[in-house]
Amino acid sequence: MIIATTPEVAEGRVSRTLGVVSGEAIIGAHIFRDLFAGITNIIGGRAGGYERALREARDIALKEMQDEASRLGADAVIGVDLDYETLGPDGSMLMVTAAGTAVKLGA
Structure with missing residues (x-):
């Protein structure tokens, strides 16, 4: 399945609109991730734990949206x-x- 932020895709013209689809993910911040993020804020650098949590939540939301579209x-x-x-x-x-x-x- 094609997932795009654009209103059109090169793979074909929209022949029929099926409706709005969505997916959501809610993830709690882990106490150790918070602790290490605080240290990172003090010494500088990237907060890898939060970055991984963001990616995980994004992937879940996109998968749920795609599953709804497939149905x-x-x-x-x-x-x-x-x-x-x-x-x-x-x-x-x-x-x-x-x-x-x-x-x-469609074509």
Whole structure:
């Protein structure tokens, strides 16, 4: 399945719009990841634990979106948008949402 942020894809013209599809992932920040991120902030560098968590959450959200599109019989999801939010009273949860339009492609 083709996943694109663009409104069109080179693989074919949109012949039918099937609807909006989405996927979400919420991941809690781990106490040790928070500790090491704090150290990284002090000494500089990248926060690898958070980067891995972001990638994992993004991959889950995209997979859920793709699965929903597949159930509709889509060939592609176009206009994909990714949103990142923190949740919870102390911002300890990360939510990633992927949304786009499921479509059938024609010649």
